Amino acid sequence: MGLDAGGRANAVPIRVVYMSTPAFGVPALTLLANDPRFEVAAVVTQPDKPAGRGLKRTPPPVKRAAERLGLPVLQPASLRTPEALREIARRRPDVIAVAAYGLWIPGEIFNLPPKRSLNLHPSLLPRYRGAAPVVGALLAGETEVGLSVLFVEDEMDAGDILAQMRVPVMPGDTTATLMDRLAYIGAPFFVETLAGWVNGTIVPVPQDHSQASWIDRLRKADGLLDWTLPAEELARRCRAFSPWPGTFTFYRGQRLLIHSAWPLNANVPIPGIKGHPEPGTVLALPQGIGVVTGSGMLMLERVQLAGRRPLDVRRFICGQPGFVGSRLGIEQT
Numbered sequence: 001m002g003l004d005a006g007g008r009a010n011a012v013p014i015r016v017v018y019m020s021t022p023a024f025g026v027p028a029l030t031l032l033a034n035d036p037r038f039e040v041a042a043v044v045t046q047p048d049k050p051a052g053r054g055l056k057r058t059p060p061p062v063k064r065a066a067e068r069l070g071l072p073v074l075q076p077a078s079l080r081t082p083e084a085l086r087e088i089a090r091r092r093p094d095v096i097a098v099a100a101y102g103l104w105i106p107g108e109i110f111n112l113p114p115k116r117s118l119n120l121h122p123s124l125l126p127r128y129r130g131a132a133p134v135v136g137a138l139l140a141g142e143t144e145v146g147l148s149v150l151f152v153e154d155e156m157d158a159g160d161i162l163a164q165m166r167v168p169v170m171p172g173d174t175t176a177t178l179m180d181r182l183a184y185i186g187a188p189f190f191v192e193t194l195a196g197w198v199n200g201t202i203v204p205v206p207q208d209h210s211q212a213s214w215i216d217r218l219r220k221a222d223g224l225l226d227w228t229l230p231a232e233e234l235a236r237r238c239r240a241f242s243p244w245p246g247t248f249t250f251y252r253g254q255r256l257l258i259h260s261a262w263p264l265n266a267n268v269p270i271p272g273i274k275g276h277p278e279p280g281t282v283l284a285l286p287q288g289i290g291v292v293t294g295s296g297m298l299m300l301e302r303v304q305l306a307g308r309r310p311l312d313v314r315r316f317i318c319g320q321p322g323f324v325g326s327r328l329g330i331e332q333t
Contacts (some may be wrong), residue, residue: 025099027187129157136215138240160204227279231263231296268295
């Protein structure tokens with residue numbers, strides 16, 4: 001099975017059951033399907049779900065990719081059933097590869113293959129375990145994120161680590177741009193780690209659980225901006241919560257989405273402004289249109305009133321002459 005001592009492909013490929021759901025898992029699946037060292041015995045993904053205005057049942061990105069590649073697809077609503085275990089067991093995997101599958105994997109399944117189950121996680125574990133690791137890293141102002149390949153265990157993201165890779169955070173990166181980059185960087189990294197583990201060239205290392213941090217699943221309400229917070233923190237939220245749940249405030253009783261913004265340091269003088277305007281007050285500055293925060297100004301770039309299209313803030317104020325001077329916030333009516 002796998003590779004011989006010289007790194008050449010053996011006659012019998014590594015049988016993999018691949019478990020993933022979102023676009024993050026597509027590049028690794030594509031590489032596995034086209035690598036002669038592997039045979040993708042099945043792709044396990046979440047069931048089709050209603051999406052869009054018509055709530056049409058839509059397949060997840062990994063299912064669409066698997067069908068393009070001609071791979072068999074399994075979509076159990078839960079892995080906690082005898083039927084799910086039986087379907088996966090009959091594929092006789094040497095190893096299970098997991099990349100953002102999104103449903104709980106019971107021990108009867110992750111311990112099924114002789115080479116266990118490996119998970120590609122988009123953080124430098126043990127930091128940022130949980131459902132939104134890249135969000136957590138951006139909220140904390142990290143200058144780098146990363147990828148970890150680890151064993152799947154009963155405790156989420158707590159298994160021994162087989163390999164890690166560091167990836168710098170670029171100026172203006174959002175969760176969307178980082179996840180896309182991590183998916184493509186992570187694909188060959190994950191495939192080579194799988195091959196190395198199956199062929200005995202990797203020694204797993206236990207995590208330091210005392211250094212672990214946890215990021216819960218996001219809620220829509222998390223995107224509401226609190227203007228008493230510093231501008232730097234609010235700008236990080238705008239980046240971390242893009243594309244979901246997004247960041248928003250209220251203007252004249254309407255929800256106003258803040259698609260992009262940047263912080264202006266509190267020490268930068270603001271000419272022509274007397275006193276100390278309340279947090280949430282919109283001002284026109286030489287640098288652009290900004291909102292007073294608990295420390296510094298949040299300079300708006302692209303905004304969107306609910307039900308309208310996104311606009312550059314300069315175009316937005318042309319249609320909203322009362323915007324400059326108003327005070328944004330949930331109490332606004």
